[in-house]
Amino acid sequence: MRAEDAFPVRGVARPALPRRSLRLWSVRHARGLAAFYRGFERGLRAAAPLLRRIGYARLERPVAGVERVVKQALFDCRMCGQCVLSATGLSCPMNCPKGLRNGPCGGVRDNGTCEVHPQMPCVWVKAFEGAERMGAVARLGEAQAPIDHRKTGRSSWLQAAQADAAP
Amino acid sequence: MLHPDDVGPTPWAPLRPLPGHVSRGRLERVLRRGEFAVTAEINPPDSADPDEIEQRVKPFEGWVDAINATDGSGAHCHMSSVAVSALLIRLGYSPVTQISCRDHNRIAIQGNVLGAAALGVANILCLTGDGVQAGDHPEAKPVFDLDSIALLETIRVMRDERRFLSGRKITAPPQVFVGAAENPFAPPYAFRPIRLGKKIAAGAQFIQTQYCYDLPMMARFMARVCDLGLHERCFILAGCGPLASAKAAKWIRANVPGVHIPDTVITRLEGAKDQRAEGKRICVEIIQQLRQMPGIAGVHLMAYKQEESIAEIVHQSGVLAGRTPWRRDLVATTHTVETQGAA
Numbered sequence: 040m041r042a043e044d045a046f047p048v049r050g051v052a053r054p055a056l057p058r059r060s061l062r063l064w065s066v067r068h069a070r071g072l073a074a075f076y077r078g079f080e081r082g083l084r085a086a087a088p089l090l091r092r093i094g095y096a097r098l099e100r101p102v103a104g105v106e107r108v109v110k111q112a113l114f115d116c117r118m119c120g121q122c123v124l125s126a127t128g129l130s131c132p133m134n135c136p137k138g139l140r141n142g143p144c145g146g147v148r149d150n151g152t153c154e155v156h157p158q159m160p161c162v163w164v165k166a167f168e169g170a171e172r173m174g175a176v177a178r179l180g181e182a183q184a185p186i187d188h189r190k191t192g193r194s195s196w197l198q199a200a201q202a203d204a205a206p
Numbered sequence: 207m208l209h210p211d212d213v214g215p216t217p218w219a220p221l222r223p224l225p226g227h228v229s230r231g232r233l234e235r236v237l238r239r240g241e242f243a244v245t246a247e248i249n250p251p252d253s254a255d256p257d258e259i260e261q262r263v264k265p266f267e268g269w270v271d272a273i274n275a276t277d278g279s280g281a282h283c284h285m286s287s288v289a290v291s292a293l294l295i296r297l298g299y300s301p302v303t304q305i306s307c308r309d310h311n312r313i314a315i316q317g318n319v320l321g322a323a324a325l326g327v328a329n330i331l332c333l334t335g336d337g338v339q340a341g342d343h344p345e346a347k348p349v350f351d352l353d354s355i356a357l358l359e360t361i362r363v364m365r366d367e368r369r370f371l372s373g374r375k376i377t378a379p380p381q382v383f384v385g386a387a388e389n390p391f392a393p394p395y396a397f398r399p400i401r402l403g404k405k406i407a408a409g410a411q412f413i414q415t416q417y418c419y420d421l422p423m424m425a426r427f428m429a430r431v432c433d434l435g436l437h438e439r440c441f442i443l444a445g446c447g448p449l450a451s452a453k454a455a456k457w458i459r460a461n462v463p464g465v466h467i468p469d470t471v472i473t474r475l476e477g478a479k480d481q482r483a484e485g486k487r488i489c490v491e492i493i494q495q496l497r498q499m500p501g502i503a504g505v506h507l508m509a510y511k512q513e514e515s516i517a518e519i520v521h522q523s524g525v526l527a528g529r530t531p532w533r534r535d536l537v538a539t540t541h542t543v544e545t546q547g548a549a
Contacts, residue, residue, distance in 0.1 A: 136337050136339070136348070137307075137308075137334055137335075137337060137348065137350045137353070138350050138353075139334060139350075139353050140353060141353050141354075141355040141356070141401070141404060142355070142397060142400070142401040142404065143392070143393075143394060143397060143401070144334050144464075145387060145388070145389030145392055145416055145464045146336065146337075146389075146392065146463035146464040147389075147392040147393050147394070147463070147464065148392075148393075148463050148464075149392075149393070149466060151393045151394070154336075154337065154340070154463030154464065155337040155339050155340070161393070161394075163394060163397065164393050164394045167394040167396065167397050176400075179397065179400055180400050180403060180404060182355060182359070182404055182407065182408060183355075183356075184356065185312065185351065185352050185353070185356040185371075186351075
């Protein structure tokens, strides 16, 4: 048997993905960013009565717009609308080519890169590093429900504010 | 001789229900009896000819407790795993139907689970699946609506709570023994036991691991698993397989993500006169050492294009300890029927 026959040949060469994107910086600074977000979330909750008076429906578009710009820059956010960054070491799982939200697949290479894009560090390898920095490794054990595709594009910030407002 | 619990009215009929068992298949019974289980894997054919299935599984007969039917492995098109499983059941074999999340959304997957169970499938392995980029249709849409953990949870809910994810009722739930895969040999290593725990919490009752060629690494993983008590909550079957040559091993290591082969194994193959025979010897030795490892309940053999060597490997490893898994010439005897009647 020829060695090449033993397994199907994996995909052809693909353009390299940037190894030095801002999202890797964010993971390196997960601790500070997470602390900042906790403060921000407290602010959101405090503002909940005001936000409710303005109307969440009216706020959805502008807030989602700002959220998209900020989180896209920092985390390569895909606006799944059900943000789990604080449970994934600030490494956005939607950047995984399989969109895995519960941990790494079995194909991570020995050097910690993705099986699909050999140039890209596995988002879950980064998630583990980020979670260690945040002291939130236990949160990686939380089971994440499958994505609700109806929420795609919606603001997670407003949902965080509302979650607290609702008794 | 077959264990009386493993004998049904016909080889393809579901076995009589047993207390403490979720399925009516042989694999769960073998594992719950504490026997060291052996499973193997076939790659479904690129063909619509059912006879090809029989040809492929013949070498396994009498040597393995269950046969995995892969679901588009390596993101390549093959006969569907549910169809392969149904054909295997017709012949009397016990399939483990693999379901991958790459090609179906949650609506299709839940329908397939009910269909598979209706056709007699007693074991389902929940996988995330390879990316489409790995296969022969890299332009296809990757679905990944669920991941392996959500899939485990989905099937557990269907079976135990008799409802779909939507909450709608299921009148006859799928009686399936549910499994998952794990790769102790891929980074982030410290995450792997956590992920295994998540899979078990979601519903995994057995685990089949990626190829094990690095026993010290496996031992470290299992030590952590045993510390967490995970081996008591599921049956762990370690993946094994013979390497055809040093060249093949190097190619696999370089090109198949997730397969970790240490240099010592490659050096040993290179030094051998007959590399193919040495590959089988290494496999036998690994199986024997896994047999001794705390927490390991069996082995899962993947001998792609070396299927004929499975019998030899299992025999030489001695892990069956005189036991014979189902074989079509082993039928219910007066003795087994009487014991069954008395039980």
